[in-house]
Amino acid sequence: xxIYGAGIPARRFxxxxxxxxxxxxxxxxxxxxxxxHFSTWRVLSKNRIASRNPRIASALLIAFIxxxxxxxxxxxxxxxxxxxxxxxxxxxxxxxxxxxLATWPFRQLFRFLRRRNAYGKAKFKRAVILGFDxxxxxxxxxxxxxxxxxxxxxxxxxxxxxxxxxxFPAISPVAWSxxxxxxxxxxxxxxxxxxxxxxxxxxxxxxxxxxxxxxxIKIGKYSIPFGKTEIKxxxxxxxxxxxxxxxxxxxxxxxxxxxxxxxxxxxVLLSGMCVPDLKGSQGTFCLCTTRxxxxxxxxxxxxxxxxxxxxxxxxxxPGPENPLAEGAGELRVDFExxxxxxxxxxxxxxxxxxxxxxxxxxxxxxxxxxxxxxxxNAHGICRFYLKSVDPEVEVYVTPVNIDPGHPDLPISHPVxxxxxxxxxxxxxxxxGLAEDTWALNEHVLDDDAFLAQAYGNHxxxxxxxxxxxxxxxQGLCTCVFDTTDxxxxxxxxxxxxxxxxxxxxxxDERPQIIQDLYQRMDRLIGRVMSQIDENTLLMVISDHGxxxxxxxxxxxAWLHQNGYLALKDNKSESGDWFEDVDWSRTRAYTxxxxxxxxxxxxxxxxxxxxxxxxEALKLEIQKKLNSLVDPSSGAVGITGVFITGxxxxxxxxxxxxxxxxxxxxxYRASWDSVLGKVTSQIxxxxxxxxxxxxxxxxxxxxGVLFSSHKFAEEKPAIVDVAPxxxxxxxxxxxxxxxxxxxxxxxxxxx
Amino acid sequence: MxxxxxxxxIGLMMVVLFGYxxxxxxxxxxxxxLKAHLLAVRLFRDQLPVVMGSYGKILxxxxxxxxxxFKPLLYVIIPITFLIVQLDRYLGATPIPMNIPFLLTAxxxxxxxxxxxxxxxxxxxxxxxxxxxxxxxxxxxWRLAGAQSxxxxxxxxxxxxxxTKVICIGDNLARTSxxxxxxxFWSRMFYSAEPALPAGSPVKSIAVNYPExxxxxxxxxxxxxxxxxxxxxxxxxxxxELLGIKI
Numbered sequence: 001x002x003i004y005g006a007g008i009p010a011r012r013f014x015x016x017x018x019x020x021x022x023x024x025x026x027x028x029x030x031x032x033x034x035x036x037h038f039s040t041w042r043v044l045s046k047n048r049i050a051s052r053n054p055r056i057a058s059a060l061l062i063a064f065i066x067x068x069x070x071x072x073x074x075x076x077x078x079x080x081x082x083x084x085x086x087x088x089x090x091x092x093x094x095x096x097x098x099x100x101l102a103t104w105p106f107r108q109l110f111r112f113l114r115r116r117n118a119y120g121k122a123k124f125k126r127a128v129i130l131g132f133d134x135x136x137x138x139x140x141x142x143x144x145x146x147x148x149x150x151x152x153x154x155x156x157x158x159x160x161x162x163x164x165x166x167x168f169p170a171i172s173p174v175a176w177s178x179x180x181x182x183x184x185x186x187x188x189x190x191x192x193x194x195x196x197x198x199x200x201x202x203x204x205x206x207x208x209x210x211x212x213x214x215x216x217i218k219i220g221k222y223s224i225p226f227g228k229t230e231i232k233x234x235x236x237x238x239x240x241x242x243x244x245x246x247x248x249x250x251x252x253x254x255x256x257x258x259x260x261x262x263x264x265x266x267x268v269l270l271s272g273m274c275v276p277d278l279k280g281s282q283g284t285f286c287l288c289t290t291r292x293x294x295x296x297x298x299x300x301x302x303x304x305x306x307x308x309x310x311x312x313x314x315x316x317x318p319g320p321e322n323p324l325a326e327g328a329g330e331l332r333v334d335f336e337x338x339x340x341x342x343x344x345x346x347x348x349x350x351x352x353x354x355x356x357x358x359x360x361x362x363x364x365x366x367x368x369x370x371x372x373x374x375x376x377n378a379h380g381i382c383r384f385y386l387k388s389v390d391p392e393v394e395v396y397v398t399p400v401n402i403d404p405g406h407p408d409l410p411i412s413h414p415v416x417x418x419x420x421x422x423x424x425x426x427x428x429x430x431x432g433l434a435e436d437t438w439a440l441n442e443h444v445l446d447d448d449a450f451l452a453q454a455y456g457n458h459x460x461x462x463x464x465x466x467x468x469x470x471x472x473x474q475g476l477c478t479c480v481f482d483t484t485d486x487x488x489x490x491x492x493x494x495x496x497x498x499x500x501x502x503x504x505x506x507x508d509e510r511p512q513i514i515q516d517l518y519q520r521m522d523r524l525i526g527r528v529m530s531q532i533d534e535n536t537l538l539m540v541i542s543d544h545g546x547x548x549x550x551x552x553x554x555x556x557a558w559l560h561q562n563g564y565l566a567l568k569d570n571k572s573e574s575g576d577w578f579e580d581v582d583w584s585r586t587r588a589y590t591x592x593x594x595x596x597x598x599x600x601x602x603x604x605x606x607x608x609x610x611x612x613x614x615e616a617l618k619l620e621i622q623k624k625l626n627s628l629v630d631p632s633s634g635a636v637g638i639t640g641v642f643i644t645g646x647x648x649x650x651x652x653x654x655x656x657x658x659x660x661x662x663x664x665x666x667y668r669a670s671w672d673s674v675l676g677k678v679t680s681q682i683x684x685x686x687x688x689x690x691x692x693x694x695x696x697x698x699x700x701x702x703g704v705l706f707s708s709h710k711f712a713e714e715k716p717a718i719v720d721v722a723p724x725x726x727x728x729x730x731x732x733x734x735x736x737x738x739x740x741x742x743x744x745x746x747x748x749x750x
Numbered sequence: 751m752x753x754x755x756x757x758x759x760i761g762l763m764m765v766v767l768f769g770y771x772x773x774x775x776x777x778x779x780x781x782x783x784l785k786a787h788l789l790a791v792r793l794f795r796d797q798l799p800v801v802m803g804s805y806g807k808i809l810x811x812x813x814x815x816x817x818x819x820f821k822p823l824l825y826v827i828i829p830i831t832f833l834i835v836q837l838d839r840y841l842g843a844t845p846i847p848m849n850i851p852f853l854l855t856a857x858x859x860x861x862x863x864x865x866x867x868x869x870x871x872x873x874x875x876x877x878x879x880x881x882x883x884x885x886x887x888x889x890x891x892w893r894l895a896g897a898q899s900x901x902x903x904x905x906x907x908x909x910x911x912x913x914t915k916v917i918c919i920g921d922n923l924a925r926t927s928x929x930x931x932x933x934x935f936w937s938r939m940f941y942s943a944e945p946a947l948p949a950g951s952p953v954k955s956i957a958v959n960y961p962e963x964x965x966x967x968x969x970x971x972x973x974x975x976x977x978x979x980x981x982x983x984x985x986x987x988x989x990x991e992l993l994g995i996k997i
Contacts (some may be wrong), residue, residue, distance in 0.1 A: 104798050250796065268793055352994050423786035426779075468887050471790070673799050 014727035118248030131480035135542035137704040151526035155706040164703035165717035169594035175543035176257040181237030182722030186650030188237035207274040231261040240628040240722035250475035252468035262413035275432040278380040283399040288315040300438030329371035339389035357386040361667025365427035379403040428460040435486040492692025500685040544701035549693035552670030564588040574678035593695040595657025662697025713742035761985030769995035772822035780815040814836040843960035845918035863952035870905040913954040
């Protein structure tokens with residue numbers, strides 16, 4: 001699930017224009033050459049000539065023929081730095097290697113004494129967990145039975161294939177937080193992408209809070225931030241790789257959701273879902289166009305005008321707000337486009353980069369630097385996609401991602417890990433929700449362009465995974481792939497027999513995009529399986545499954561029509577974020593995907609429900625909402641309503657919604673409802689490309705579990721993964737865990 | 751001052767030349783990968799196989815990087831080699847100071863020619879000691895001194911054949927040639943600033959030992975080439991950043 005899916009804007013964070021990212025810069029070093037001084041002049045020296053000119057000449061000659069390393073001493077900058085740099089690399093590598101070699105026995109001894117042989121009780125040397133966000137067990141089974149997923153079928157045959165019970169609600173940040181902490185949401189504090197601010201009924205991102213420096217120094221027109229940007233993790237609980245690390249077991253963790261900000265632990269981690277873009281949002285694309293239009297995108301993107309003059313079009317990439325001057329607006333990076341209509345291509349010049357794109361083609365990641373002045377710069381990367389050159393020139397620009405090679409915010413642990421990956425494989429998407437689903441929803445991208453973007457990111461992720469596998473021969477290696485989630489969200493309409501968003505596409509012309517997706521993931525599994533041995537446990541899990549999303553339910557409309565939510569001045573509808581809601585007469589409201597809140601006195605700023613009446617009110621709403629029927633079809637739109645006090649336990653339950661609404665298959669909260677909008681219609685068709693979903697009754701969308709070794713567990717749940725891994729590595733389980741470890745099945749025939 | 755200007759200009763030229771003649775994208779990738787493997791050594795330092803594997807990759811990466819740098823290095827080194835040799839004619843040595851004795855050495859093709867050698871000097875140059883014959887090396891050494899600054903031609907006769915050598919006297923910046931050689935193309939290219947001695951001449955070479963020019967840096971005498979090296983390196987670093995050229 002993606003925050004755009006809900007159409008919910010993330011709170012705009014302070015721009016991340018800080019210098020503290022302190023990425024490793026390429027270091028340049030002076031000459032290591034020892035000066036061999038020319039001899040002083042001696043009056044009587046028959047070797048005089050041979051002592052100077054031959055020295056230069058032979059040095060030069062030998063230099064460029066045999067020893068390029070000396071040549072630069074004479075060729076100076078033009079040649080020698082290259083060689084110097086490489087020798088420096090070798091020198092540093094030697095130092096590191098020597099250090100590593102020399103200290104390795106001592107470190108091993110220290111580790112042994114401190115941790116008593118970390119792998120002593122481990123059943124496996126390595127655990128590899130691949131997270132396929134949203135992989136559906138029913139679809140997987142269907143494709144396996146059709147013979148399309150041979151590698152997953154092998155896992156089913158030799159190890160485990162099972163449904164994996166998900167969390168309440170079945171939303172990615174919630175489920176993955178439970179996966180990593182082994183606890184229910186009441187203990188990790190993540191209930192949705194968003195949480196609500198009880199002082200103003202507005203949403204904020206639930207996973208992290210970013211605050212700019214508290215102090216500013218005013219100098220003329222500038223207001224210079226003084227101090228560090230604060231990034232506070234809102235997710236509580238301890239990821240299980242921290243427990244492994246404490247026991248001396250190394251972990252490589254790649255793009256697991258809700259790992260931003262990255263936490264320190266003995267291993268490497270690249271943050272995933274919830275990493276913001278450079279604007280501080282969860283992803284804001286940009287459409288630069290010569291077409292004049294006053295239309296605005298509902299959410300997730302901005303339209304930027306492009307000026308055409310003498311065959312050259314000029315526009316800009318919008319960036320973060322200027323941190324040095326209040327109200328100075330956003331920073332921008334200008335660019336130029338020279339369209340060539342005959343060849344259906346365009347030349348784009350941005351900064352020092354010059355690229356030529358054909359219509360329908362993406363650029364590589366382009367570095368962009370937003371300059372605020374006084375040396376305050378923000379470093380980002382983005383990709384350009386040329387939509388058209390004739391008659392109008394239109395370019396789509398991805399959200400500006402934090403540059404992984406020069407991160408202005410920490411997106412990995414250690415901070416050098418993102419730099420390492422960027423140096424090794426080139427720039428890559430760092431935004432938590434990197435696949436631009438909203439651009440497809442808004443018809444800015446078409447199906448092919450979206451898929452090209454999604455699979456481009458996916459290939460980067462695969463490279464990272466295989467590097468982690470190579471580097472983590474012992475310990476934990478886990479990587480989450482989002483492609484499965486995004487592609488199913490956007491293309492379920494072609495899988496569904498009668499989805500309102502695909503009624504104009506004949507069934508026999510519908511592309512097999514989801515089937516292709518599953519096959520692609522299967523091939524990935526095959527390649528991973530070829531790299532592991534019997535001492536490695538391979539688990540493939542998903543946080544939830546998928547169902548069609550063809551009908552929208554506006555729960556706020558239902559609350560209004562049933563007297564729980566009141567509007568001002570007898571209005572029949574309200575704008576976004578409860579614009580026209582009369583809180584003095586409102587007892588319940590909803591925002592986000594599944595949560596329903598009471599307007600509780602003493603908690604909400606304008607609360608009216610007395611806490612003593614809260615339980616009764618919850619029961620009343622539960623009773624009325626349960627089995628809510630869609631009048632157009634007679635189908636049940638809501639199959640489960642859960643009072644969270646009965647579902648969650650832990651220190652953070654007070655932050656949870658009061659009620660969780662479980663929609664039936666085919667239904668989900670409406671686009672308006674999640675934005676706190678009240679409409680007159682409760683049910684409506686979903687006409688967007690975003691056509692599959694899982695934010696429904698969690699019992700209907702379990703995830704999937706495959707493993708290379710058989711587990712003797714009939715009803716595994718995602719909360720069990722953390723305790724299972726700890727136990728397999730021979731560690732004792734923390735008492736606060738809610739999950740239970742799965743025992744390994746006895747070998748066949750024993 | 752002239753060395754500073756030259757260093758900056760040549761630093762700029764070389765960086766630009768390197769930029770144009772190299773595969774900048776490939777060099778960038780090769781350098782990035784080297785850095786990545788260095789980072790890997792640090793990131794995975796507790797895993798000895800990874801450290802050693804990364805070290806191997808660093809060696810391979812360095813080879814790949816040098817291979818990429820080789821072609822532009824050639825483009826850069828060949829012209830700069832000849833340029834530096836020519837500059838060294840001006841900056842490597844000073845003319846002979848006036849009234850300071852210096853040695854002129856003529857080497858013959860064999861011992862027979864030694865006794866037939868005679869020298870003709872212009873009026874501004876005088877001989878301050880009798881010629882010394884070094885039979886073992888087939889050499890005759892004259893001790894001379896110049897009374898007035900200028901470029902003078904000294905003639906050495908051997909029977910009916912003669913050979914000349916230009917000598918610079920004075921304290922100005924001048925193009926000096928420490929030796930005049932017979933044949934030996936590459937030696938002349940690198941050591942001499944004069945045409946070859948006539949073929950068949952019994953005189954094989956005529957050499958003068960000019961004083962080495964030293965540039966005073968904080969009381970320390972330094973040959974221009976080292977100053978050039980340091981300054982052009984600094985200039986190169988600056989220009990490469992300004993021009994966005996990867997080296």
